Amino acid sequence: MQSLQAKEQQVRQGSNSLLDSLGGFLDAAFQVLSTYSATIVAGVLVLMTVVLVAGSSPVFRRFGFIGFITGVNWNPVIGKEAFGALPYILGTLVTSAIAITIGVPISLGIAIFLSEMSPWAVRGPVSQLIELLAAVPSVIYGLWGLFVFRFWVRDWIETPLSTYVGSLPVFSGSPFGLDVLTAGLILAIMIIPTVSSVSREVMLAVPNSQREAAYSLGATRWEAVRIGVLNYSRSGIFGATILGLGRAVGETMAVTMVIGNAIGPAAIPTSLLKASQTLGSLIGNEFNEADPTSLHPAALIGLGLILFIFALLINVLAQLLVWKVLKVKRGSVE
């Protein structure tokens, strides 16, 4: 046990113990290691780009970039190859559009409920319940969609639609249940936790003075939410929507099981009641069986590249929007 004086002297002279210099080395090593770990993310993105571009180049060389994107046929047989991504791009867009149209208003309603309208006691349990939706694996969503939900959609939505407005092209076709509509609706359910929790955070970040300003002008509760909160958090809510869109575009497993698996021109979603295909679902379906000697894998990787570009653009946009809004709140907390 060193005396106090000896300790003091040691500190003054600067410690020259082995442990201390080892500590200094460990400090530097730690910093390097953690920096390196953080850069892995960048490395993954770069690697992804390289792999996707390299892997799909055979099919682009053969059909051209524009040709691949606008083509509608899909024939993997060697000798008669035709690869066109258009039906699947459209399928992805339509299912995502349905997901956003249905899912975002519901999520907003939930977010408003949780941030503005519910009594304090209820908020915790209800928000946990909504978060539980995110905990369900997408495979389970797919199974449930296949065995339960599609019958609900078929009986309660598609049959009436077909009976009453079936003459409209967008609702034509016989109601079967495994189609774009069901896939879109399941995606809507899946994006609810994401969109509602981000929207809620954004709404909670609105300063109370905004609500007070609205109330002082004689606003009812809903009017105060509308002009005091929703207006203010517009860009953040938009960012949350884009985040949800990103999730919807990338979702593979659940969609594969309920979209009906059409190929080629038959997959173009001309009607909501038609079976179709998305980029992700086709890749998931065909990748394992694709003949490595043919152009098929390259074509699938080409689809993957298109999906990658979509997801990248969407996620970057979402980050820019949501960060701008939440930065203020975080800044004030820190």
Add this chain to the structure above:
Amino acid sequence: MFGLCVACVALAVVPLASILVEVVLNGAPALSPEFLTSGPGVIGEAGGGIGNAIQGTLILMGLSSLIGIPTGVMAGIYLAEFGDVVFVGHSFLTHVNSFLSSSLRFLNNVLTQFPSIVVGILAYTTIVVALGSFSTIAGAIALSIIMLPIVTRTTEESIKLVPGSIRDAAAALGIRKWRDSKRSAKHLEERSRHGCLACHGTDHRGDGALDSDGSGKQRVLPM
């Protein structure tokens, strides 16, 4: 208006309830010790089970956690501790460091919840093709890539919750940065165990498409 919002909540809860009910009601009768431990039976005959699937899931979870969690935690510590450097001395390195950390954080957030099928393609073309066959390690690496951004982000946010005063006190006592980070990270991980474990758990959910690329050998659809 209030009613409309409550209706929205109800609309979200109904599928959840239905899923839980259907899964439990239809699945529970099938559960038995034999079912949980034996491998797949002969097609067409009764018997067999999901033993190998459970085994595969556990192995994949363990392996991917082993790869992904330490990396993610380290990355999160970097972003939280060394990232937001105050411009002391206006040296070139501090500028680079700050720019680096904000761009890494941005990229990290972009990669969160990225389409898992694309990650699957990545794992396939790099690992499976290189090794010549499907394998567990390919699946594990793919899963860890998916897990990485979430672990990083949660770790970073948990650490940022430590009040600056504790870190200042540690610095004043002369505790080395790595030790202090580890210590504060440990304290926080205890406090935010909920957060880290939660993100660990969420990463293992249905990335079935991914695994059909990576670990075909076992043909599992992990939970």
Add this chain to the structure above:
Amino acid sequence: MEASPATIRLCETTGLGSRSCADHHSPHPQHYSQTGHQGKIWHDEVTNVTVELLIEKLKPENEKRVEPASQGEPMGPFKIRAEKLNAWFGQNHVLKDISIGFRENEVTAIIGPSGCGKSTLIRCLNRMHELVPGARTSGSVFLDGAEIYSKHVDAVQVRRTVGMVFQKPNPFPTMSVYDNVAAGLKLNGMRNQRKLDEAVLNSLKKAALWDEVKDDLDKSGVSLSGGQQQRLCIARALAVEPKVILMDEPCSALDPIATAKIEELIASLKEQYTVVIVTHNMQQAARVSDRTAFLYLGQVIEYGETTHLFENPAQELTERYVTGKFG
């Protein structure tokens, strides 16, 4: 005239309820005499309450203290008054049995140390206090004789009639200057574009902001300077044509020049509106107000003409506060 059972006595000079007047401990030269009073009486039809305004029997030496005008006061000089008002934040009893009246077309300042309940008091006047979770009130507030806390009265209506300007300017950031001022009008259902234009023009002129923004009404509300934003908020409040304007430390976030402009504005507003301003800046209260109330720990300690309160306060506590001995 016989006083009905529900009779409230208000001391003319202090504006305080008779009971709290009697609770004062210091010898108050202007206390009304218990025996015999010369009272002005009026009867609120709506609430069925008789209010008796008591004018003190003048002692010769105090003659100069009483405004001659008060002798010929019209019936019911109080535009808005609180009666036995209590307010709580959860268990915290913030306002204790306050009875106070604010006169029409006058600026009344409320001063007092931090935490004494000034903001809570004015928030009770336009029913904003009850918006805070866990907050409640008891007692009454009468606006032009009508009880605003009655079950038949919609709080939304009250807030249109009693407007408020807050400490930190809070224009709606996603709206233009025009839209900010028109916000309250649109809430009330006004749709006619011409009428909206007219109302916006008038409000901006009354708020002394028109000249500075007339060239570009479409620019964002938050692109203005702090003082201009606060005037924008005042214009927004004026647009709905309230009868009373409450101001919660409107200048505390502003620089001296902007403050001076707003004080000028307040002086011009009192011709048309009744203004109640909360301020912790005593000099501002002295500059701007006709009457001042001194609040301490949730009770009105003194209420009187501003010059009297500051130069020759009746209460010792008031004197200690205005001379800066505490607060």
